[in-house]
Amino acid sequence: MSALPPEALRTELAALVGAGQVFTDPADTERYEQGARYGDGKAALVVRPGSAAEVAAVVHYCAVHGVPLIPQGANTGLVAASTPDSSGTQVVMSLERLRGEIEVDRANRTATVGAGVTLQDLNERLAQDGLCFPIDLGANPTIGGMIATNTGGSRLIRYGDVRHNLLGLEAVLADPPGQVLDLMSGLRKNNTGYDLKQLFVGTGGTGAVVTRAVLQVHPLPRQTATALIVPTGQDAILDLLIALEGEFGDFLTAYEGISQAAMQSVLDHVPGTANPFAPEPVPGYALLVELSSTASRELLGVDLQQALNDFLERQFETLVTNAVLDGGADLWKIRHSISESIRQQGKLIAFDIAVPRSSMVAFRTDALAMLQRDFPWLRLFDFGHWGDGGCHFNIVWPHEATPAFDADTVEKLRVAIYDLVVRGYGGSFSAEHGVGPYNERFYHRYTGPAVQAYAGRIQKAMDPHGALGRVWFGPAPAP
Amino acid sequence: MSALPPEALRTELAALVGAGQVFTDPADTERYEQGARYGDGKAALVVRPGSAAEVAAVVHYCAVHGVPLIPQGANTGLVAASTPDSSGTQVVMSLERLRGEIEVDRANRTATVGAGVTLQDLNERLAQDGLCFPIDLGANPTIGGMIATNTGGSRLIRYGDVRHNLLGLEAVLADPPGQVLDLMSGLRKNNTGYDLKQLFVGTGGTGAVVTRAVLQVHPLPRQTATALIVPTGQDAILDLLIALEGEFGDFLTAYEGISQAAMQSVLDHVPGTANPFAPEPVPGYALLVELSSTASRELLGVDLQQALNDFLERQFETLVTNAVLDGGADLWKIRHSISESIRQQGKLIAFDIAVPRSSMVAFRTDALAMLQRDFPWLRLFDFGHWGDGGCHFNIVWPHEATPAFDADTVEKLRVAIYDLVVRGYGGSFSAEHGVGPYNERFYHRYTGPAVQAYAGRIQKAMDPHGALGRVWFGPAPAP
Numbered sequence: 001m002s003a004l005p006p007e008a009l010r011t012e013l014a015a016l017v018g019a020g021q022v023f024t025d026p027a028d029t030e031r032y033e034q035g036a037r038y039g040d041g042k043a044a045l046v047v048r049p050g051s052a053a054e055v056a057a058v059v060h061y062c063a064v065h066g067v068p069l070i071p072q073g074a075n076t077g078l079v080a081a082s083t084p085d086s087s088g089t090q091v092v093m094s095l096e097r098l099r100g101e102i103e104v105d106r107a108n109r110t111a112t113v114g115a116g117v118t119l120q121d122l123n124e125r126l127a128q129d130g131l132c133f134p135i136d137l138g139a140n141p142t143i144g145g146m147i148a149t150n151t152g153g154s155r156l157i158r159y160g161d162v163r164h165n166l167l168g169l170e171a172v173l174a175d176p177p178g179q180v181l182d183l184m185s186g187l188r189k190n191n192t193g194y195d196l197k198q199l200f201v202g203t204g205g206t207g208a209v210v211t212r213a214v215l216q217v218h219p220l221p222r223q224t225a226t227a228l229i230v231p232t233g234q235d236a237i238l239d240l241l242i243a244l245e246g247e248f249g250d251f252l253t254a255y256e257g258i259s260q261a262a263m264q265s266v267l268d269h270v271p272g273t274a275n276p277f278a279p280e281p282v283p284g285y286a287l288l289v290e291l292s293s294t295a296s297r298e299l300l301g302v303d304l305q306q307a308l309n310d311f312l313e314r315q316f317e318t319l320v321t322n323a324v325l326d327g328g329a330d331l332w333k334i335r336h337s338i339s340e341s342i343r344q345q346g347k348l349i350a351f352d353i354a355v356p357r358s359s360m361v362a363f364r365t366d367a368l369a370m371l372q373r374d375f376p377w378l379r380l381f382d383f384g385h386w387g388d389g390g391c392h393f394n395i396v397w398p399h400e401a402t403p404a405f406d407a408d409t410v411e412k413l414r415v416a417i418y419d420l421v422v423r424g425y426g427g428s429f430s431a432e433h434g435v436g437p438y439n440e441r442f443y444h445r446y447t448g449p450a451v452q453a454y455a456g457r458i459q460k461a462m463d464p465h466g467a468l469g470r471v472w473f474g475p476a477p478a479p
Numbered sequence: 480m481s482a483l484p485p486e487a488l489r490t491e492l493a494a495l496v497g498a499g500q501v502f503t504d505p506a507d508t509e510r511y512e513q514g515a516r517y518g519d520g521k522a523a524l525v526v527r528p529g530s531a532a533e534v535a536a537v538v539h540y541c542a543v544h545g546v547p548l549i550p551q552g553a554n555t556g557l558v559a560a561s562t563p564d565s566s567g568t569q570v571v572m573s574l575e576r577l578r579g580e581i582e583v584d585r586a587n588r589t590a591t592v593g594a595g596v597t598l599q600d601l602n603e604r605l606a607q608d609g610l611c612f613p614i615d616l617g618a619n620p621t622i623g624g625m626i627a628t629n630t631g632g633s634r635l636i637r638y639g640d641v642r643h644n645l646l647g648l649e650a651v652l653a654d655p656p657g658q659v660l661d662l663m664s665g666l667r668k669n670n671t672g673y674d675l676k677q678l679f680v681g682t683g684g685t686g687a688v689v690t691r692a693v694l695q696v697h698p699l700p701r702q703t704a705t706a707l708i709v710p711t712g713q714d715a716i717l718d719l720l721i722a723l724e725g726e727f728g729d730f731l732t733a734y735e736g737i738s739q740a741a742m743q744s745v746l747d748h749v750p751g752t753a754n755p756f757a758p759e760p761v762p763g764y765a766l767l768v769e770l771s772s773t774a775s776r777e778l779l780g781v782d783l784q785q786a787l788n789d790f791l792e793r794q795f796e797t798l799v800t801n802a803v804l805d806g807g808a809d810l811w812k813i814r815h816s817i818s819e820s821i822r823q824q825g826k827l828i829a830f831d832i833a834v835p836r837s838s839m840v841a842f843r844t845d846a847l848a849m850l851q852r853d854f855p856w857l858r859l860f861d862f863g864h865w866g867d868g869g870c871h872f873n874i875v876w877p878h879e880a881t882p883a884f885d886a887d888t889v890e891k892l893r894v895a896i897y898d899l900v901v902r903g904y905g906g907s908f909s910a911e912h913g914v915g916p917y918n919e920r921f922y923h924r925y926t927g928p929a930v931q932a933y934a935g936r937i938q939k940a941m942d943p944h945g946a947l948g949r950v951w952f953g954p955a956p957a958p
Contacts, residue, residue, distance in 0.1 A: 105835065105837050106721060106837075107717040107720070107721060107836050107837035108835040108836045108837040108838075108868070109724065109836070110835070130725065149670065150670050150674075152667075152668045152670075156667060156668065157667075160639070160643060161668070163674075164639060164643050173933070179929055180929070181929055181930060181933060182927060182929070182930070183930070185905070185907075186835040186905065187833050187834070187835060187868055187905075187906065187907050187910075188631075188635060188636075188833070188836075188867040188868055188869075189631045189635065189640070189833040189864070189867050189868060189869040189907065189910035189911055190833055190907040190909075190910060191628065191629050191631075191681045191907075191909055191910065191911060191912065191913045191914070192907055192908060192909050192913075192914060192918075192922060192925070192926065193682070193914050193922055193926065193934055193950075193952045194678070194681075194682060194934045194937055194938070194952055195629075195642075195677065195680070195681060196930065196933055196934060196937070198674065198677035198678075199673070199677075199937070201674070202670045202673075202674060203672070203673060218728065219724055219725050219728040238586040241586070242585060242586060245588065245698055245773075246609065246698050246773060247773070247774060247775075247778055248773070248774060248778075249697070249698040249773035249774075250729040250730060250772050250773055250774060251729060251774070293729050294724075294725060294726070294727070294728035294729055295726060295727060295728075295729060295730075295786075296726075299726055299727075299781075299786055299789075299790070300779055300780060300781055300786070301779065301780035301781030301786070302778075302779055302780030302781065307774075307778055307779070307780070310778075311778070354666050354667070354668040354669055355666070356584065356587040356589070356665040356666060357586050357587045357588070357667075358584050358585075358586035358587040359587075385668070388667040388668050389587070389666055389667055389668060390667075390668040426664065426665065426666075427666065428664075428666050428668065428669040428670075428671055429671060430669075430670055430671050431666075431668035431669060431670065432668055432670060433670065434670045434671075435670070435671060435672055439671075443671060443672055446671070447671065447672065448661060450658055450659070450660055450661070451660060451661070451662070451675065454652070454660060454675055455672055455673045455675060457940050457941075458673055458675070458678070458937065458940055458941075459673070460940070461936050461937055461939070461940035462936075462937075471672075473672045473673055
């Protein structure tokens with residue numbers, strides 16, 4: 001907790017970054033204090049350094065004075081890792097000013113970016129060179145936030161996550177406070193000791209603040225094919241995935257499941273959407289397949305959509321009972337509107353989970369049975385990334401339901417689902433969103449004591465005084 | 480250094496793993512003591528545990544008694560990281576018995592393997608399911624050794640390195656001594672705190688001993704196309720790479736450069752090889768392109784070889800002056816015989832380096848000029864992975880040369896080349912082979928003090944008493 005009087009803190013940080021970049025007025029600080037899904041903290045103030053040197057100065061100052069510091073990107077995170085607690089003593093350090101020019105090295109197929117550059121800005125710049133950074137998300141985070149979260153998204157099956165596309169970074173360390181670590185390699189092969197940048201990926205702003213990065217980028221696809229498929233049954237889903245990977249492994253960019261409830265919710269609540277299977281009813285389960293290729297139709301000799309259509313025709317009746325071909329934008333609109341639509345049905349209880357792909361059917365079957373038995377008034381609107389085992393197992397407590405919403409029951413539900421995921425199927429209680437204060441209790445519940453002890457040992461080595469970030473990965477309680 | 484008398488050490492380790500698995504007779508220990516390229520140490524003994532529990536017992540025993548322990552896989556490493564020093568006090572722990580059954584999860588597209596399984600055994604098992612682990616190397620290492628080295632190989636441009644395909648592992652920690660850490664996730668998405676397995680990838684057997692792993696595997700290609708191309712000049716090499724990635728990004732699996740000297744060396748010394756360009760002379764520089772696809776000819780509508788041929792025809796005279804089409808096995812034989820052939824020309828001075836792809840032409844030009852100016856009696860036989868920036872910049876000191884071979888001059892040459900690579904072009908002095916005792920002096924020369932300090936801090940947290948492995952990544956000298 002800060003021992004400094006608020007006015008002194010403000011004055012001294014203003015001396016480091018300029019008076020115009022330190023905010024204390026609630027009208028200015030509010031958007032940095034409330035998380036996108038959880039958390040409604042109160043910051044001592046918000047500081048916006050404009051360079052790595054200013055970040056270093058702020059980190060050093062706060063560490064020396066014992067002021068807790070929370071790094072923040074675009075504040076699109078879903079686990080409250082980048083927003084302050086309610087004490088009013090934590091300083092939020094927004095990194096949104098760390099932009100500068102995006103440097104594209106065409107021959108190296110890399111982009112060098114400031115941590116404050118947004119995904120959208122990066123992709124607009126890359127498109128000028130026929131390139132993209134293909135981590136596909138609903139939100140528009142900063143690159144620094146994507147690194148701190150190790151975001152995955154809908155196209156992980158093809159491109160991997162942020163970790164797989166991160167060639168280098170620059171970080172300001174919690175300890176020695178404000179030390180800049182230059183790991184700005186643009187190399188794909190470099191085995192010269194610890195790959196230290198891995199310590200700053202997916203660790204939610206603990207240990208260090210990422211200020212710049214070198215990213216591997218990819219050619220923009222020149223052909224895309226989509227289909228929305230009704231499998232013959234749950235058991236066909238994995239067989240179809242295996243068949244698609246065998247036939248189209250080079251091209252398969254997404255394999256997304258959409259439950260009947262999720263699709264119906266979109267059709268009921270999102271203007272401009274229609275049942276793609278009409279006049280047939282909305283199917284019990286549907287799979288959105290996307291293929292894409294950098295090769296042109298001329299080069300391949302085949303239209304990718306036609307190849308997908310032909311493939312599906314061969315699977316008809318064995319694995320597939322119906323399919324809507326092409327219509328990519330409309331199909332993706334349904335997929336991307338699910339989260340928005342289900343919020344209108346009641347209180348959203350979101351689960352960002354993963355299991356091995358081979359366990360997805362069994363997990364879903366078990367979880368549905370458990371919900372019907374123990375929480376029959378809740379409604380499931382699940383959808384997920386079958387290609388990578390991720391699943392947004394989202395549940396709604398309807399406004400009109402009996403019993404009325406209560407937090408204790410929600411916690412029991414969370415534990416019941418996560419127990420099944422982690423203990424029943426060796427899965428993850430946070431596939432894409434990270435730990436953060438919101439998931440910290442589940443981290444301690446599901447992470448083995450040896451792993452927690454080792455993580456704590458590493459975190460202690462990186463940040464002995466807990467200067468940065470909000471999560472302690474060692475054994476609870478914090479030392 | 481061991482304080483135990485050798486006989487006590489032998490007896491006590493035999494009690495842990497069985498008397499038949501502790502070797503002291505030089506006839507038995509020799510193959511574990513001499514490295515594949517460097518190092519000719521002497522072990523106190525060799526111990527071969529047969530399970531993770533036995534590994535844990537050996538690590539615990541050696542740590543408690545202060546006996547230095549060197550984990551070893553198939554002993555194919557090239558930097559002496561897994562062979563003992565000359566003191567006769569270090570124990571080599573061979574992990575070759577950690578095999579057991581290879582478990583293939585077809586729907587999860589993963590294989591669970593013991594650390595002692597070899598790459599070849601794994602790929603033979605996977606082929607039964609139409610799968611492969613596509614890290615392509617000349618040697619036949621164990622999976623544990625591949626993880627400890629983070630091997631890359633010729634097809635990194637398409638599949639990434641070991642780190643990119645490692646979903647989980649089990650490790651026995653140096654500290655707490657013999658503690659087993661279970662990180663055996665088969666998950667592609669799992670952001671639940673530190674990804675601790677990253678600490679054991681590419682770190683040369685320090686910190687922990689990997690005993691098992693979960694690997695992401697890939698469908699076997701069903702079509703392959705190759706061509707050996709003569710570019711119009713050095714400047715065309717990168718333009719051709721950009722064009723290939725734009726046209727065939729989905730399919731490009733290798734883009735390997737072969738210098739004139741390297742190809743001539745193969746033709747002169749390796750039976751069964753012939754100049755693919757005859758009656759034209761061996762070209763000044765050639766590029767081996769490989770495309771591959773899991774899609775069949777029927778599915779794609781085009782033969783991949785035909786597509787490559789058509790593409791090259793369109794590049795004729797602008798980027799390409801000549802090309803040998805198809806003949807994949809013969810072309811790869813030339814590529815894979817280079818190392819063997821150049822050993823016959825004199826003393827090999829090997830360089831395993833990388834620079835950003837965009838700097839490869841400039842680096843090579845500078846390095847050639849430097850060699851001609853300062854070391855005109857040496858002969859360069861370079862070949863490399865232009866797709867990922869890696870280069871085996873191998874030099875031979877001919878037997879018949881004047882001046883005669885001397886180690887001081889070799890060291891000056893090493894420093895001259897590495898200075899150019901690292902300081903001139905932001906490259907790596909060890910792209911694929913790791914650090915090891917052999918490269919430790921270069922690690923300390925080329926790694927910035929802040930990075931060394933941080934690496935030492937992490938290594939100290941993982942192994943406070945230096946129980947495992949041969950390299951200290953902190954600032955020299957060792958504490």
